[in-house]
Amino acid sequence: MSSLTKVGALLAMLALGACSNSGIFGLDDTLGDGTGATGEYAEGSPDDPRSIAHFQERVGDRVLFAVDQSSLTSDGELVLLGQANWLLENSAYKAVIEGHADEQGTREYNLALGARRASAVKEYLVSRGVASNRLTTVSYGKERPLEVCSAEACYAQNRRAVTVLQADLNF
Amino acid sequence: MHIGHYISGAAHVGVIGWVMFGGVFRSDPPPFEVTGVSVITSEQFDALNAVQRAPGPETEVDVPVAPELREDVPEVPSQVDREVPTDAPDNAQVPEPDVTPDLSDLQAPQPSDVTDDAPDIEAPAEEMAVLIPRDEVRPVLRPADRVAPEPVAPPEPDVRIDDAVREATVPDEQPGEAVEEPQDATAPEAATTEIVTEAKDQVALAPKRSLRPVLRTRSQPKPSVSAGADAAVAAALAEDTTPSVPSGPPLSQGEKDALRVSVQKCWVVDVGSQSANVTVTVGMSMTREGKVDGAIKLLSSEGGDERATKTAYEAARRAILRCQKGGYNLPIEKYDHWRDIEITFNPEKMRLK
Amino acid sequence: MIRVLAALLVGLFVVGQAAQAQNGPLRIEITDGVVEPLPYAVPNFVPENSASGGYAKELARVIASDLSGTGLFREISEKAHISKITNFASPVQFADWKAVNAQALITGAVKVSGNQLEVKFRVYDVFAGQELGNGLRFKGTVDGWRRMAHKVADAVYSRITGEGGYFDSRVVFVSETGPKNDRKKRLAIMDYDGANLQYLTDSSAIVLAPRFSPMGDKVLYTSYETGFPQVYILDVGSVKRRVLHNEEGSMSFAPRFAPDGKSLLLSITRGGNTDIFKMDIASGRQTRLTSSPAIDTAPSFSPDGSQIVFESDRSGSQQLYVMPANGGEPRRISFGQGRYGTPVWSPRGDLVAFTKQNKGRFHIGVMRTDGSEERLLTASFLDEGPTWAPNGRVIMFTRETQGANGSASLFSVDVSGRNLKKVKLAGGGSDPAWSPLQK
Numbered sequence: 001m002s003s004l005t006k007v008g009a010l011l012a013m014l015a016l017g018a019c020s021n022s023g024i025f026g027l028d029d030t031l032g033d034g035t036g037a038t039g040e041y042a043e044g045s046p047d048d049p050r051s052i053a054h055f056q057e058r059v060g061d062r063v064l065f066a067v068d069q070s071s072l073t074s075d076g077e078l079v080l081l082g083q084a085n086w087l088l089e090n091s092a093y094k095a096v097i098e099g100h101a102d103e104q105g106t107r108e109y110n111l112a113l114g115a116r117r118a119s120a121v122k123e124y125l126v127s128r129g130v131a132s133n134r135l136t137t138v139s140y141g142k143e144r145p146l147e148v149c150s151a152e153a154c155y156a157q158n159r160r161a162v163t164v165l166q167a168d169l170n171f
Numbered sequence: 172m173h174i175g176h177y178i179s180g181a182a183h184v185g186v187i188g189w190v191m192f193g194g195v196f197r198s199d200p201p202p203f204e205v206t207g208v209s210v211i212t213s214e215q216f217d218a219l220n221a222v223q224r225a226p227g228p229e230t231e232v233d234v235p236v237a238p239e240l241r242e243d244v245p246e247v248p249s250q251v252d253r254e255v256p257t258d259a260p261d262n263a264q265v266p267e268p269d270v271t272p273d274l275s276d277l278q279a280p281q282p283s284d285v286t287d288d289a290p291d292i293e294a295p296a297e298e299m300a301v302l303i304p305r306d307e308v309r310p311v312l313r314p315a316d317r318v319a320p321e322p323v324a325p326p327e328p329d330v331r332i333d334d335a336v337r338e339a340t341v342p343d344e345q346p347g348e349a350v351e352e353p354q355d356a357t358a359p360e361a362a363t364t365e366i367v368t369e370a371k372d373q374v375a376l377a378p379k380r381s382l383r384p385v386l387r388t389r390s391q392p393k394p395s396v397s398a399g400a401d402a403a404v405a406a407a408l409a410e411d412t413t414p415s416v417p418s419g420p421p422l423s424q425g426e427k428d429a430l431r432v433s434v435q436k437c438w439v440v441d442v443g444s445q446s447a448n449v450t451v452t453v454g455m456s457m458t459r460e461g462k463v464d465g466a467i468k469l470l471s472s473e474g475g476d477e478r479a480t481k482t483a484y485e486a487a488r489r490a491i492l493r494c495q496k497g498g499y500n501l502p503i504e505k506y507d508h509w510r511d512i513e514i515t516f517n518p519e520k521m522r523l524k
Numbered sequence: 525m526i527r528v529l530a531a532l533l534v535g536l537f538v539v540g541q542a543a544q545a546q547n548g549p550l551r552i553e554i555t556d557g558v559v560e561p562l563p564y565a566v567p568n569f570v571p572e573n574s575a576s577g578g579y580a581k582e583l584a585r586v587i588a589s590d591l592s593g594t595g596l597f598r599e600i601s602e603k604a605h606i607s608k609i610t611n612f613a614s615p616v617q618f619a620d621w622k623a624v625n626a627q628a629l630i631t632g633a634v635k636v637s638g639n640q641l642e643v644k645f646r647v648y649d650v651f652a653g654q655e656l657g658n659g660l661r662f663k664g665t666v667d668g669w670r671r672m673a674h675k676v677a678d679a680v681y682s683r684i685t686g687e688g689g690y691f692d693s694r695v696v697f698v699s700e701t702g703p704k705n706d707r708k709k710r711l712a713i714m715d716y717d718g719a720n721l722q723y724l725t726d727s728s729a730i731v732l733a734p735r736f737s738p739m740g741d742k743v744l745y746t747s748y749e750t751g752f753p754q755v756y757i758l759d760v761g762s763v764k765r766r767v768l769h770n771e772e773g774s775m776s777f778a779p780r781f782a783p784d785g786k787s788l789l790l791s792i793t794r795g796g797n798t799d800i801f802k803m804d805i806a807s808g809r810q811t812r813l814t815s816s817p818a819i820d821t822a823p824s825f826s827p828d829g830s831q832i833v834f835e836s837d838r839s840g841s842q843q844l845y846v847m848p849a850n851g852g853e854p855r856r857i858s859f860g861q862g863r864y865g866t867p868v869w870s871p872r873g874d875l876v877a878f879t880k881q882n883k884g885r886f887h888i889g890v891m892r893t894d895g896s897e898e899r900l901l902t903a904s905f906l907d908e909g910p911t912w913a914p915n916g917r918v919i920m921f922t923r924e925t926q927g928a929n930g931s932a933s934l935f936s937v938d939v940s941g942r943n944l945k946k947v948k949l950a951g952g953g954s955d956p957a958w959s960p961l962q963k
Binding site for chain 1: 733791865
């Protein structure tokens with residue numbers, strides 16, 4: 001890898017990292033060159049129905065869970081239905097489903113709990129027609145909280161499963 | 172126009188995706204290991220390690236030291252130490268008169284009465300007293316270091332801890348004693364009557380233990396904790412009622428209690444150890460001055476292996492020897508009744524604290 | 525006739541009583557002692573040549589730090605000493621040490637020849653006026669002087685308490701830096717007292733919950749190096765590591781060595797379900813030990829290797845279970861309120877330490893291996909992951925503070941619940957695992 005590619009790769013990773021954390025930055029914010037705003041919507045912006053930003057913001061890339069639970073809520077199922085439809089329309093993407101837990105649990109148990117949550121999401125998407133080989137699961141347990149306060153308001157946001165898109169190069 | 176952007180966007184996404192996740196989904200792991208992450212980090216890692224291990228020899232400690240550590244008895248003759256009498260008069264001539272006599276002299280008249288009174292002043296309701304010292308004694312994390320049969324409130328900050336309670340002396344109060352140094356005031360060390368763990372401390376928030384369901388048959392009734400103690404008390408009372416003998420009346424319960432109290436003050440129980448499972452009975456002969464005459468022998472033991480028993484015996488021996496000071500306060504006219512003493516040290520009650 | 529007999533009997537009885545009262549010893553029973561640190565003195569060791577001068581004091585300081593750090597001993601400061609130890613071979617002036625209320629006295633001497641350090645010491649029971657055990661001598665390299673001090677302290681501890689020591693041991697743990705939502709974690713190793721810190725991994729991947737091999741030369745842990753949590757084994761000496769379980773679509777974690785060091789237990793998650801497996805380290809062959817749809821994890825072998833304690837939520841909440849080492853029907857042992865996790869069998873075999881979560885608080889506790897006599901030792905916002913000192917006397921664990929700026933530290937507590945304290949450490953730390961006593 002040339003050093004230029006490395007820098008590019010680093011920038012790209014930062015951009016994606018920002019996306020998965022906040023979901024408010026479009027890809028063009030960082031990549032900039034050659035992706036100016038034209039037509040009805042900026043390409044890659046949330047208004048672009050084929051963009052990752054659209055998936056994250058309009059479809060919703062995450063579902064939340066009750067304390068120590070991995071069953072989907074009805075709100076969650078609604079979001080996942082949208083995810084399934086989007087994935088069916090945009091078959092150039094694969095997804096990694098990340099399961100997370102709040103800090104109110106022991107480390108290893110929370111890893112297993114996060115895996116259960118990710119798996120519940122995967123099963124739902126598969127039941128809606130998404131090919132299971134496009135979906136991978138991983139658990140971070142309580143290692144990567146989104147919100148850092150020690151209160152239910154934060155815990156609720158941390159008990160989550162996030163569907164992280166990635167382009168499928170083998171497609 | 173749009174098509175160009177689409178292509179560009181897709182290509183970017185593709186590159187990013189490949190960078191982030193490409194390696195992950197390869198079925199064969201080797202390609203991943205040559206990604207930038209690995210290369211960079213191993214360099215970093217070496218560099219960091221180099222820093223961490225800067226004091227070169229430190230890393231070698233583990234390897235060379237281990238085999239070279241040898242245990243063996245030194246050539247230094249060990250008998251020399253044992254033959255020495257407890258007090259070596261030859262060497263002690265100069266330093267001793269100044270300091271040591273002061274302590275023993277001061278302690279002799281006062282100790283038992285004053286010490287026993289102290290807690291009563293602070294804590295009239297003995298059953299409840301646990302709470303009083305705890306809050307004051309442990310401002311941060313540590314529960315009172317000391318757990319004793321009777322609670323003792325913490326002393327004033329500049330008071331030295333001592334078994335004997337003593338007023339501070341000021342040099343000019345005793346003009347006759349030219350050499351006397353000013354004495355610090357002392358007080359018994361603060362104590363609670365039970366171990367205050369953090370969990371117990373926050374008992375209101377978290378029950379220290381919870382109930383087990385009754386369906387399990389294993390929970391057979393345990394013998395009452397204090398059964399042994401009760402039996403001992405009963406036995407002691409029974410002894411008291413034995414007919415008097417020509418040599419005079421036996422020790423009263425109060426006199427026995429006084430001895431018991433003065434020994435138990437020095438009996439340090441290591442509640443977390445195996446030796447806390449061992450009950451030992453030791454026997455000794457006494458001089459007329461109330462001091463141990465000769466060796467303290469282990470008569471019997473119960474509840475532990477050889478090592479734990481030895482440790483329990485040594486703790487009992489230390490208790491008796493340390494608290495005898497100038498001699499236990501026993502009625503000389505009843506010497507025949509206490510010429511030989513057997514003391515049983517039973518830590519059963521302590522374990523549960 | 526009967527009367528005569530009765531009178532005779534009564535007479536005999538009275539005579540017997542009288543004789544006993546006159547000749548029998550006075551008997552008393554003591555059931556109330558004190559729980560307090562035992563006062564001891566450890567004067568500076570005697571330097572036997574000029575090169576050893578610096579070590580004479582430092583050795584005594586490390587020994588004192590070890591002993592006093594247990595909470596079972598209290599050092600009598602040098603200022604109070606009446607006698608000085610100037611010659612290791614000279615007789616001890618017990619009266620001088622009695623006068624300052626030292627119950628134990630440790631004397632020692634040190635000699636340096638080139639790279640070699642020689643330390644000898646004796647322990648005395650001051651009030652009994654005799655030595656506890658015989659003098660001992662240790663030899664080693666100068667660099668290892670702290671270990672020599674720990675070895676002396678272990679021997680002293682052992683002679684006074686009758687139990688094995690734990691000072692010459694190490695702790696592997698996860699060093700933590702950075703904010704809560706972007707925490708950097710590195711595997712690190714240190715002496716039990718926080719000295720000689722070394723890092724074993726960099727911070728590029730999350731690492732979790734290391735465990736020592738029975739010999740203390742290898743470490744098992746979980747790393748996200750591949751992007752997915754997988755179990756690794758690392759050689760402490762060479763810092764070389766290799767993945768033990770790398771199966772696509774699954775993750776593995778919670779590895780623990782078997783007492784023989786040849787196999788390990790680990791949790792493997794497939795399709796969202798976590799079970800416990802045994803794996804042969806050399807061949808990688810796996811044996812499934814649990815097969816419930818529940819979360820089965822955090823296993824721990826009994827010291828004899830015959831049983832495994834683990835946590836499972838098969839009852840609906842996290843609880844502790846014991847099963848035979850080759851699998852088989854688990855038996856639940858925790859029945860209290862709240863959730864129980866991370867059980868660790870004590871090296872003595874008599875207790876299981878665990879994390880308990882109840883009413884929004886976390887506790888480190890111990891219970892007997894049948895679940896009886898539960899005792900909670902700590903309480904805080906978040907305590908977890910107990911590990912036993914090699915002698916089964918002390919428990920180290922992770923304590924995390926509350927809030928956005930919360931951070932993790934290592935704490936230790938005596939099995940009696942006394943002597944709770946923070947382990948000296950420069951940064952944050954979590955997931956400690958205590959090594960066996962070093963050879």
